[in-house]
Amino acid sequence: MNSLHGTDPSDSPRSARSAGALDRQAALEWYRRNRARSAQLFDMLSEGCYFSRPIALRNPIVFYEGHLPGFSVNTLIKKGLGRSAVDARLEEIFARGIDPEDEQGATPRGGVGAWPGRHAVRQFADACDHLIEHALLHDPVERAGVPVLERAEGVFTMLEHEAMHQETLLYMWHRLPLADKTRPVGDVPSPQGDPPAQRRVAIPGGTATLGARRDEVAFGWDNEFEAHVVHVPAFEIDVHDVTNAAFLEFVDAGGYGDPRWWTDEDFAWVQRHGVRHPQFWEQRDGAWLWRGQFDLLPLPAGWPVYVSHAEASAFARWRGARLPTEAEFHRAAYGTPGGGERSYPWGEAPPDRTRGHFDFAGWDPVAAGAFPAGASAWGIHDLVGNGWEWTSTVFAPFDGFRPMPSYPEYSAEFFDGQHYVLKGASPVTARELIRASFRNWFRPHYPYVYATFRCARSLP
Numbered sequence: 474m475n476s477l478h479g480t481d482p483s484d485s486p487r488s489a490r491s492a493g494a495l496d497r498q499a500a501l502e503w504y505r506r507n508r509a510r511s512a513q514l515f516d517m518l519s520e521g522c523y524f525s526r527p528i529a530l531r532n533p534i535v536f537y538e539g540h541l542p543g544f545s546v547n548t549l550i551k552k553g554l555g556r557s558a559v560d561a562r563l564e565e566i567f568a569r570g571i572d573p574e575d576e577q578g579a580t581p582r583g584g585v586g587a588w589p590g591r592h593a594v595r596q597f598a599d600a601c602d603h604l605i606e607h608a609l610l611h612d613p614v615e616r617a618g619v620p621v622l623e624r625a626e627g628v629f630t631m632l633e634h635e636a637m638h639q640e641t642l643l644y645m646w647h648r649l650p651l652a653d654k655t656r657p658v659g660d661v662p663s664p665q666g667d668p669p670a671q672r673r674v675a676i677p678g679g680t681a682t683l684g685a686r687r688d689e690v691a692f693g694w695d696n697e698f699e700a701h702v703v704h705v706p707a708f709e710i711d712v713h714d715v716t717n718a719a720f721l722e723f724v725d726a727g728g729y730g731d732p733r734w735w736t737d738e739d740f741a742w743v744q745r746h747g748v749r750h751p752q753f754w755e756q757r758d759g760a761w762l763w764r765g766q767f768d769l770l771p772l773p774a775g776w777p778v779y780v781s782h783a784e785a786s787a788f789a790r791w792r793g794a795r796l797p798t799e800a801e802f803h804r805a806a807y808g809t810p811g812g813g814e815r816s817y818p819w820g821e822a823p824p825d826r827t828r829g830h831f832d833f834a835g836w837d838p839v840a841a842g843a844f845p846a847g848a849s850a851w852g853i854h855d856l857v858g859n860g861w862e863w864t865s866t867v868f869a870p871f872d873g874f875r876p877m878p879s880y881p882e883y884s885a886e887f888f889d890g891q892h893y894v895l896k897g898a899s900p901v902t903a904r905e906l907i908r909a910s911f912r913n914w915f916r917p918h919y920p921y922v923y924a925t926f927r928c929a930r931s932l933p
């Protein structure tokens with residue numbers, strides 16, 4: 474468990490919307506909680522790696538320290554309030570991340586010299602923070618008739634944006650040499666734990682509600698609307714995520730070398746990149762190790778395996794199964810045998826430390842099944858927490874989708890048939906992002922995500 478918290482982990486932060494209106498004080502507290510956590514994440518790194526690019530497909534680290542406050546002023550101060558902000562040149566430099574298909578597509582914007590130095594980045598960030606904090610308390614950041622400020626959309630967009638980036642920053646930090654990172658004081662590694670006994674549960678045909686109603690959530694991203702009910706035919710699903718121990722059977726059976734388990738595209742990727750095991754594993758002197766955020770550990774048998782969509786799909790095919798659809802995930806997580814639906818797998822109580830491994834409870838996973846109080850009505854474990862769950866569903870808009878005024882490219886640029894939906898949460902997904910309608914998405918060969926899976930099968 475670690476101490477990376479702005480709040481007591483036992484109580485939930487106050488919602489930034491109460492009685493239908495923005496709670497300015499709660500929004501300010503959330504902003505400060507975000508900024509403090511981001512600062513802690515950057516402080517874990519040695520100065521020497523500040524201009525490095527731990528994932529070739531992403532920007533160098535310096536970009537992100539400027540991007541977080543830069544995005545906030547671009548969204549709230551410039552787009553929302555229509556004012557000029559801090560430094561037009563830096564706001565432009567720090568405006569956008571990248572998601573190219575391959576390394577050739579990741580055009581570097583220049584070497585170290587092309588980026589401002591750390592002191593300048595921090596000065597810029599301080600100026601942004603000052604403007605944002607003042608705006609949250611005093612400016613008209615919630616205004617009917619102004620699209621970016623309608624229901625305080627810009628405020629929630631910037632707050633959730635920073636919280637989401639904290640997770641993607643940690644994917645990057647994960648790839649840095651261990652010597653470049655310092656574990657926060659008082660932090661201890663996750664316990665190993667044995668794999669739980671796997672079993673399947675049959676879920677009868679029924680309905681699932683996907684998406685959210687605009688009046689029932691404080692905020693949702695554009696891809697979460699509109700709410701709609703779908704019929705889900707009967708299926709079977711594993712009660713636990715696939716563990717490292719289970720995935721090792723696939724590796725040992727030669728699964729990575731057998732084209733029967735892969736689509737043509739996925740097998741071509743395996744061969745082109747010489748993929749032989751999950752990105753989070755390493756082999757030394759015949760022994761398998763787990764590359765954690767701060768340690769190299771003997772492979773923890775009971776932890777959920779973290780893999781790409783391609784690897785998850787191959788394993789499932791080898792087992793005579795498949796990945797669940799997004800709708801099946803919803804039914805497994807939020808449906809009940811009585812036909813009703815819950816807000817969370819465990820019921821209506823807000824997420825806390827007893828329900829799952831999320832909200833920066835640790836840097837790495839814990840054993841599958843470690844949170845029985847978080848199981849769904851069907852007795853399915855870890856649906857929210859301990860790793861995002863891959864689905865077989867291609868990321869696409871729901872009926873009624875409209876791009877959000879505060880961030881119109883957020884989802885729309887990714888409706889290209891090249892990304893798959895993930896649901897749930899990882900150990901480093903902030904509590905504020907945990908809601909049934911939240912959707913995550915990645916390319917099928919992107920191997921750095923804290924993403925696991927479980928097997929499903931259709932029933933007659």
Ligand SMILES: [Fe+2]
Nearest residue numbers: 544570634638
């Ligand atoms: Fe961003």
